[in-house]
Amino acid sequence: MKLLLLNFFIAVIISSLLILLSTLFSKKTILDREKVSPFECGFDPKNTSRIPFSIRFFLIAIVFLIFDIEISILLPLGLITNSIPPILWMTAGGLFLLLVTLGLYYEWKENTLEWIT
Template sequence: MKLLLVAFTISVLISSLLILISTLFSKKTVLDREKVSPFECGFDPKNTSRIPFSIRFFLIAIVFLIFDIEISILLPLGLISNTIPPILWMSAGGLFLLLVTFGLFYEWKEKTLDWIS
């Protein structure tokens, strides 16, 4: 128990030291202002470089993320197919796919997937 406490204390100290060092060395200075400014062929930009973020693009990205996570949830079903009866894991996977499909149809019905509106 004592060894675990010592190891935990050492790891917290090392982590805190690394965070402190990275914070000290990563401070932005006035000289870095030119690095973060947009560059258009050597001229000053005509428009602002910070345009508002499209909420439609964000919603499409969230839907893509949901389907990406869906694949990572369904992949282990092939690994457990030898230990669980097939009807059980097939019905669980089918129910999950059905719920995600209903979610997709709901997004479609609410016109969230329409890029131009």
């Protein structure tokens, strides 16, 4: 037990030391305006380097992620076919798909999926 505790404390000390060293050596100490500005062939930039972000694009990306995660939730249903009764996993999968389909219908009715309004 003492050996396990000693190994744990050594691991914590080494990890903390590495984190401390990496934060000390990775920080930039000199912030120069020229170094942080965007480079445009040696001239001052005409426009700002920050372009406005489209909220519509962000919402469509979130909807895509939701449906992408849906696939990863449904994939294990094929692996558990032998361990539980088929009616149970088919009901659970169907209920989940119904819920996601209702969400898609709601998004469609709210015109969230329209790119240009």
